[in-house]
Amino acid sequence: MHYHIYNQNIRIPAMIYGTAWKKDRTADLVEEAVLSGFRGIDTACQPRHYQEYLVGEGIARACEKGIAREELYLQTKFTPIDGQDRSNMPYLESDPLEVQIAKSFETSKRNLRTDFIDSYILHSPIFPASALLKGWETMSGFYHDKEVGQLGISNCYDLDVLKYLYERVEVKPSVVQNRFYAQSGYDRELREWCRERGIVYQSFWSLTANIHILEKPIFLSLSRKYGRSIPVIFYRFLSHLGIIPLNGTTTVEHMREDVKFDSFELNEDEVAVIEGMLR
Numbered sequence: 001m002h003y004h005i006y007n008q009n010i011r012i013p014a015m016i017y018g019t020a021w022k023k024d025r026t027a028d029l030v031e032e033a034v035l036s037g038f039r040g041i042d043t044a045c046q047p048r049h050y051q052e053y054l055v056g057e058g059i060a061r062a063c064e065k066g067i068a069r070e071e072l073y074l075q076t077k078f079t080p081i082d083g084q085d086r087s088n089m090p091y092l093e094s095d096p097l098e099v100q101i102a103k104s105f106e107t108s109k110r111n112l113r114t115d116f117i118d119s120y121i122l123h124s125p126i127f128p129a130s131a132l133l134k135g136w137e138t139m140s141g142f143y144h145d146k147e148v149g150q151l152g153i154s155n156c157y158d159l160d161v162l163k164y165l166y167e168r169v170e171v172k173p174s175v176v177q178n179r180f181y182a183q184s185g186y187d188r189e190l191r192e193w194c195r196e197r198g199i200v201y202q203s204f205w206s207l208t209a210n211i212h213i214l215e216k217p218i219f220l221s222l223s224r225k226y227g228r229s230i231p232v233i234f235y236r237f238l239s240h241l242g243i244i245p246l247n248g249t250t251t252v253e254h255m256r257e258d259v260k261f262d263s264f265e266l267n268e269d270e271v272a273v274i275e276g277m278l279r
């Protein structure tokens with residue numbers, strides 16, 4: 001799989017393995033994903049959906065089998081309180097926001113057995129705006145301390161919120177990670193704005209929110225033409241738009257096939273036809 005170089009000279013793989021909802025299988029699947037060729041791993045310090053310490057175990061096992069840590073792009077998230085299960089979270093409800101973020105970050109480093117997180121993501125915007133800026137400033141401290149390579153934000157569908165943040169902070173967001181679906185107009189305007197500033201757009205729900213598109217006849221014909229599965233055709237299409245898809249497959253055959261998703265090219269007309277379906 002290819003890497004791309006973005007802001008802050010961070011190398012981001014063209015597709016990232018997603019670790020949500022894998023429960024007890026997390027370590028085995030992460031190890032398998034890395035051994036299959038994935039070099040980017042996305043997780044979160046949000047025990048409700050992610051077993052981050054098992055992600056760390058899976059990475060450690062893959063490294064014992066010869067993968068160098070430097071080859072990997074590790075991305076994790078600070079999840080604000082509304083996204084947490086309050087009976088199982090990495091900080092106290094009563095902690096000030098800065099302390100919540102600091103505790104979550106320490107837990108992530110311990111879970112992932114590393115002192116450097118390539119990409120640290122705010123899981124969703126925080127309101128009011130003053131809290132968003134304060135939280136971002138705390139995250140920026142990790143960047144200044146060289147414990148984090150870049151910062152990002154997720155579930156940010158309102159371009160005005162992203163602009164507000166971007167214009168007021170010193171360490172600019174380098175990543176936006178959003179659900180790729182019709183309800184947001186596929187973030188068309190937001191993606192263009194990000195592209196102009198070198199901000200990486202990562203997609204999730206790429207397949208699951210777009211079954212209606214994947215069922216169109218063109219996908220079957222492209223699948224036959226290129227000898228790739230329909231999901232691979234769609235992932236390739238996304239990468240032609242400059243999107244880095246997250247992929248949370250739990251099937252080893254899918255991992256092995258998907259990881260080679262950028263070993264062929266769709267032509268401009270094919271990309272344009274599929275793009276026209278995004279509405």
Ligand SMILES: NC(=O)c1ccc[n+]([C@@H]2O[C@H](COP(=O)([O-])OP(=O)(O)OC[C@H]3O[C@@H](n4cnc5c(N)ncnc54)[C@H](OP(=O)(O)O)[C@@H]3O)[C@@H](O)[C@H]2O)c1
Pocket residue numbers: 017018019020021042043123154155177203204205206207208229231232246247248249250251254255258
């Ligand atoms: N920031 C956020 O709030 C947020 C929210 C949701 C997800 N995420 C991240 O995004 C990751 C991906 O989650 P997702 O919701 O986008 O969906 P996904 O986990 O990638 O789900 C894809 C679904 O499609 C199926 N599938 C069929 N063929 C496939 C193929 N060739 N390759 C891959 N999947 C195939 C998978 O089944 P098989 O398992 O059988 O392959 C799975 O059921 C998560 O693990 C997480 O890291 C982030």
